[in-house]
Amino acid sequence: MSFPQISSSSQTSGNVTDAIAGGTLTTIIRGLSGSSLDLAERGKTIFLPGDPAERVYLLRCGAVRLSRVYESGEEITVALLRENSLFGVLSLLTGHRSDRFYHAVAFTRVEMISAPATSIRQAIEADASVGLMMMQGLSCRVLQTETMIETLTHRDMSSRLVSFLLVLCRDFGVPAEQGITIDLRLSHQSIAEAIGSTRVTVTRLLGDLRSEGMLRIDRKEITIFDPVALSRRFS
């Protein structure tokens, strides 16, 4: 069993899911009627389940967590979105209005732009290149989400955690003195909610990885010394 493509290139320039031309989309969306530039502090809710799904968002910087909350109070993470991700995609579907079913929260300080789905449609009609950009942005989302599915089908938690860490490196990694630092403040609980495990297990496994010398954790910031080595951790 192997892991998401962490080739040497993905550490530096980025891989295929970086392809969205976020910059261009930004200026396009900014020009739409009803668009707005939104800022949110860590922990602030962007939309709630049950809210009408009207706007589409483009994350400019920071991270957004999409999650589902169950009656039991349990919460699972459906996606951890990074820069240049499109979200609020539900609103793009057919005219008949529907409601959000996910909870979107700013996972870090966040800067994003949003516009009503109707404006997006009009903009596409007016300028075909908008459609092209949207198409690429959504393709990226599909590919990223599929990587996460790969992560989640690993049977042992150790592989799952490692695979997830590599995804985080891809999406939120910044080069550090030694290795790559994941530019997020991740509690063990939040990791558990993303990989479908429990806090206790994540604590144990991260401890193992640390004592193996694969990573360092400083104030909730994880630094992976050698992603390639990490991806080879298992046969």
Add this chain to the structure above:
Amino acid sequence: MSFPQISSSSQTSGNVTDAIAGGTLTTIIRGLSGSSLDLAERGKTIFLPGDPAERVYLLRCGAVRLSRVYESGEEITVALLRENSLFGVLSLLTGHRSDRFYHAVAFTRVEMISAPATSIRQAIEADASVGLMMMQGLSCRVLQTETMIETLTHRDMSSRLVSFLLVLCRDFGVPAEQGITIDLRLSHQSIAEAIGSTRVTVTRLLGDLRSEGMLRIDRKEITIFDPVALSRRFS
């Protein structure tokens, strides 16, 4: 812990992820230069990892399985695509050509249309409504994939299996005399590969569900008597 929205509506008319206007997209894509109508028998490979990613596919009828094969020979399912799904999405990304990393196989007899990504781009430039359609199609994919992530984060296999069966009802369910039949021929192995478990466990859990009177299996075709009841199976 609850389950994907299987409201009474989703049994009959279909839910939000049905929204893609597949019919319209079909005629559009058919008209593109380089497009083709492809038929494939069950089990036939559509593309392989390493193939150049050039074409985009729209599944007209049948089911396609996207999977990743590991060196160990192990195989996991990344997506089970249904009618009107767009796939081969990797080819839509930026110009620099890249290779497939998934294996696409016809899971049933399949009818699909495909066109080079370049033609799609040109078509969008020429007619903005193509961009609109593509956008909707891709949004659907995102939402469907996210549902699958929800399924995979359930911690106990029983919940995971149930959740997956409900997804299959949504995507491949046809009304039967009593309940809904999943219009696929699913081996226990293939289910295991989709939910990240093993054949033996799937056999056992399906057996449990059967003896509880939740479903019937006849020649690999699963009939769920009452999806709503099934979704309530756990507190």
Add this chain to the structure above:
DNA sequence: AACTCCTGTCCGGCTGGTTGCTGATTTTTG
């Protein structure tokens, strides 16, 4: 009829979930 693929079942062993507690760290508040 021979073959392949699939289902069903058994059992030993271990992973990982659960619960409960403690001390550390961070955030809030007076």
Add this chain to the structure above:
DNA sequence: CAAAAATCAGCAACCAGCCGGACAGGAGTT
């Protein structure tokens, strides 16, 4: 700014659930 509160990390004990491997009988194919 310090005290109080909340959140978080680490540890231990228990045990259910799942995996792994193995095998036998069915179902479907050629």
